[in-house]
Amino acid sequence: ADGRASRSLDRDIAPAPDDGELVLTALARLWRKRLPEGTPTTFGSADASGFEARFSTDGRQLAWAEWNDERGGTLVVARADGSRPRTVATSRGVIREPHFSPDGSQLVYRIQAPDPNFGGARAKPGIYRVAVGGGESRFVASGDRAPHFSPRGDRIFIIEKDYAGESPAEILVSVTPD
Numbered sequence: 565a566d567g568r569a570s571r572s573l574d575r576d577i578a579p580a581p582d583d584g585e586l587v588l589t590a591l592a593r594l595w596r597k598r599l600p601e602g603t604p605t606t607f608g609s610a611d612a613s614g615f616e617a618r619f620s621t622d623g624r625q626l627a628w629a630e631w632n633d634e635r636g637g638t639l640v641v642a643r644a645d646g647s648r649p650r651t652v653a654t655s656r657g658v659i660r661e662p663h664f665s666p667d668g669s670q671l672v673y674r675i676q677a678p679d680p681n682f683g684g685a686r687a688k689p690g691i692y693r694v695a696v697g698g699g700e701s702r703f704v705a706s707g708d709r710a711p712h713f714s715p716r717g718d719r720i721f722i723i724e725k726d727y728a729g730e731s732p733a734e735i736l737v738s739v740t741p742d
Contacts, residue, residue: 576615580644581623587646589615594628596646607646612638619644620664625696627652627662627671636687639673641696652698657687663712669696670741672704672711672720691722693741705739714738 576589587596594614597604608614609630617628623644630638637659642649653659657675664671670693677689691711694701704711707722714721719738726733 576617578617578619578626580619581621585644587617587619587626587628589617594646608640608649609638614640616661618662618664620668621666622668625664625668627664627696629659629662629673631658637675639671639694641671650698652696653692653694653701655687655701657689661709661711664696665713665717666715667717670694670713670717671696672713672741674707674709674711691720691739693720702742704741705737707737708734713741717741 578587585596585598587594592613593606594608594617595604595606612630612632614628614630617626619626625641626644626646627639627641630640636654636656638651639653639659639662640649641652655675657678660674660676662671662673672691672693674691675687675689688703691704691707692701693704704720705722708725710723712721720741722737724735724737726735
């Protein structure tokens with residue numbers, strides 16, 4: 565495969581913490597495969613595109629984002645095998661990049677800036693936090709990508725673009741979960 569295809573695929577592969585399984589996105593669906601010889605099987609909503617899956621640190625939970633043109637973005641949490649999925653957050657914008665807190669009790673995610681081709685013009689872009697059990701999402705900060713918790717869970721790291729110089733720079737920003 566050419567480098568472009570492999571780079572785009574690499575961003576959407578989630579290995580289980582024990583390296584016994586992979587979850588990935590292909591053809592707008594989520595797929596899981598036991599390693600090394602398992603047969604790939606699909607899971608997630610049949611009427612939405614699933615992407616950017618992430619296992620919790622202990623490997624017991626799995627979170628992913630979904631997009632449906634009529635409903636918008638959804639953040640889903642399930643058991644590690646994909647069973648018992650439940651919606652923990654929704655948005656008219658595109659939900660991206662979920663990441664569990666180290667203790668598995670919270671998720672941080674990003675709502676991407678509106679795209680006229682993709683919808684979401686009424687959603688406030690930025691970084692949000694929500695309890696894994698659901699509830700109201702809390703806006704944390706603006707940010708461009710890669711929100712994730714620190715190893716102790718007391719900080720959230722975010723990458724922001726800085727256009728002040730001659731060429732854009734990426735800056736790592738650290739904020740408290742509140």
